[in-house]
Amino acid sequence: MVRVKSRYLLCEVNVSDRSSLLLLDDRAVAATVKSVVARTHGDYGAAMCTIGFSVKYLNAHTGIVLLRFPKRCYRLLWSALPFITSIETRGQKIPCFLNCLHVGGTIRTCQKFLIRYNTQQLHRMLPRCKNEEEKQQIRKAILSCSLTIGKREAFEDEAESEEDEDE
Amino acid sequence: MKPAEKEEESVYKRVVLKNASPYQYMKICLVLEDESTRLSAVELKLFIISGLRNLYGEVGAALNFDLLKYDEDTLTAFLRVTSRGLVKLWSSLTLLGSYQNQACAFRVLQVSSFLLSLTGNSRDLQLD
Numbered sequence: 001m002v003r004v005k006s007r008y009l010l011c012e013v014n015v016s017d018r019s020s021l022l023l024l025d026d027r028a029v030a031a032t033v034k035s036v037v038a039r040t041h042g043d044y045g046a047a048m049c050t051i052g053f054s055v056k057y058l059n060a061h062t063g064i065v066l067l068r069f070p071k072r073c074y075r076l077l078w079s080a081l082p083f084i085t086s087i088e089t090r091g092q093k094i095p096c097f098l099n100c101l102h103v104g105g106t107i108r109t110c111q112k113f114l115i116r117y118n119t120q121q122l123h124r125m126l127p128r129c130k131n132e133e134e135k136q137q138i139r140k141a142i143l144s145c146s147l148t149i150g151k152r153e154a155f156e157d158e159a160e161s162e163e164d165e166d167e
Numbered sequence: 168m169k170p171a172e173k174e175e176e177s178v179y180k181r182v183v184l185k186n187a188s189p190y191q192y193m194k195i196c197l198v199l200e201d202e203s204t205r206l207s208a209v210e211l212k213l214f215i216i217s218g219l220r221n222l223y224g225e226v227g228a229a230l231n232f233d234l235l236k237y238d239e240d241t242l243t244a245f246l247r248v249t250s251r252g253l254v255k256l257w258s259s260l261t262l263l264g265s266y267q268n269q270a271c272a273f274r275v276l277q278v279s280s281f282l283l284s285l286t287g288n289s290r291d292l293q294l295d
Contacts, residue, residue: 042221043223045224
């Protein structure tokens with residue numbers, strides 16, 4: 001048996017207004033990527049994008065998207081991503097751009113990277129807390145969200161609880 | 168490769184390219200359904216670019232190629248394209264099927280990495 005190989009691109013959606021992130025859904029992202037690829041690479045690119053392309057994971061809270069591309073043409077499709085300037089969802093146009101954080105061969109490596117990345121981000125942001133109380137609040141918030149929010153948020157929570165242990 | 172100055176001894180010059188040749192030359196012929204249609208050189212190039220844009224998008228439309236020579240009567244043209252773009256150009260020429268709502272086709276007559284090779288075609292040599 002031979003495995004169908006693909007590449008997973010872990011991207012970050014950058015928006016000016018963070019509340020608009022919650023409007024995103026995976027179908028809108030997929031449609032945007034497809035239309036941009038069709039514009040920059042024509043029929044050839046659009047055909048490449050039909051088989052083996054999917055949006056595997058979308059975290060609307062943090063704006064993390066995991067895109068799956070076939071391995072043989074992921075570079076071509078990747079080159080179209082910088083041309084995304086807005087995502088249209090529910091009749092609204094959200095101006096944004098995609099920032100690629102990691103390219104992985106499996107979802108697992110992407111997840112590992114995302115955990116490490118989020119830990120780093122937390123480390124970077126924690127010193128900005130003004131006092132001990134704020135730190136405690138954040139710690140409590142992290143713990144509580146890992147309890148309440150379901151499986152889909154597992155990525156983030158794992159990262160944050162790990163960070164909590166480090167402290 | 169200049170024409171030989173002395174006619175007696177025809178000079179052959181051997182050209183060896185150490186790397187892959189930078190350009191490829193194509194001799195193409197446009198066949199239109201309605202043979203009375205005239206096309207200027209600019210229109211032909213625009214037509215080819217529109218074909219590239221359809222198949223390969225904006226990236227394809229930015230491909231560098233030149234229309235070196237064009238004969239309006241026979242609709243035959245010489246194209247020069249960078250070697251990397253040959254496949255893209257060729258495939259988009261093949262898939263161009265209609266010009267102004269009439270069926271058309273590009274016949275690729277000769278392809279070579281030397282322009283001089285396009286002066287004669289070994290396929291229509293008259294051998295005695």
